[in-house]
Amino acid sequence: MENQNNHSKLKAIIGILAVLLIGSLIYIFKLTSDAKGLEKNVVEIKSEKESVLKDLADLKATYDAAIAENTSMSDELIAERDKVVKLMADLKASKGDNASLQKYRTQYKAMEQKMQNLMQEVEVLKKQNQTLTTSLDSTTVVLEDNKKYNQVLVGQNEELSKTVELGSKLTVSNLKTAAYKQRSSGKQIETDKSSRADLLQIVFTIAENKIAKSGDKTYYVQVIDPKNNVLGEKATVSFGDTSLTYSFTTTVKYENKSVNVKEQLPGKDFAKGTYFVNVFDKGELVSKSSFSLK
Structure with missing residues (x-):
C-alpha cells in the first residue's frame, strides 16, 4: 500500500x-x-x-x-x-x-x-531669361554695329574737324620791315642807315578766308636787333608751357576779307646789322622776315 x-x-x-x-x-x-x-x-x-x-x-x-x-x-x-x-x-x-x-x-x-x-x-524664370538673353544678344549685335558705325563717323568727323581747323587758320603774308627818318614836318623818309633811323615800320597782310571765324584778331610782333635784344615793350606772355617776349601787339578787326596791317615801332640809336621780325598768332609763329641797317 x-x-x-x-x-x-x-x-x-x-x-x-x-x-x-x-x-x-x-x-x-x-x-x-x-x-x-x-x-x-x-x-x-x-x-x-x-x-x-x-x-x-x-x-x-x-x-x-x-x-x-x-x-x-x-x-x-x-x-x-x-x-x-x-x-x-x-x-x-x-x-x-x-x-x-x-x-x-x-x-x-x-x-x-x-x-x-x-x-x-x-x-x-530660366525660360524667361533665355528669351531675354536671346533678345539682349540681338540688341548687343545691333549696338555693336551701331558702335562701329559711330566710331567710323567719329573718325570722319575728327578728320573733317582737323581739315576745317587747318583750313580756318589765317595766313599772314608779305611781311616787310623798313626804317624811316621822321622829319620835323611829320614827313617820313625811308632809310637804310642806322644813324638816321628813328622808327621801324612793319607791314603784313592777313589773307582772305571764308571759313575762318571773324572778329578781333590779335598778333604779337617781335623785333630782334643785331645784338639779340628784343626792341619795344619787351613784354612777356605765356601760352601753356611756352612764353613769348614781344615788341608790341596789333589787333585787327577781321571780317573774312584780306586786311593790310601797318604798325610803327619808334626807337633811337639803332645798331648796324641784321634785324629779325617775327609775327605770332598766340604762341604760333605765322610769319618772319629780316632786314639790315648800315
Missing part, C-alpha cells in the same frame, strides 16, 4: 515537472519570438531612417544645383535648403521610433512638394 502511494506521488511530481517544463518552453519560445520581433523592428526602423535621410540628402542636392544657377529666387531656395539641412540634423540626432519616423517622413513629403513647386517657378 505504501509503495502504491509513493508511486502515485512520483507520478504527480513528474506531471507537475512536465507542466512546468512545457510552461518554460512556451515562455522561452515567446521570449525568443519577442526578441526576434524587436530585432526585426530595430532593423526596419534603421532602414527607414536611412531612407528618409537619403531622400532629404537628394532634396538638398536639388536645391544646391538650383541655387548654383543664381536666379532671382536664390534667397528663397537657400531658405528652403536650410530647412532641409536642419531636418536632417534633427533626424540624425533622434533615437528613432515608428512615430517619430512617420513625423519626419511627413515633413519630408511637405518639403518635397514645396521643392517641386519652386523648381517649376525656376524653370519658368
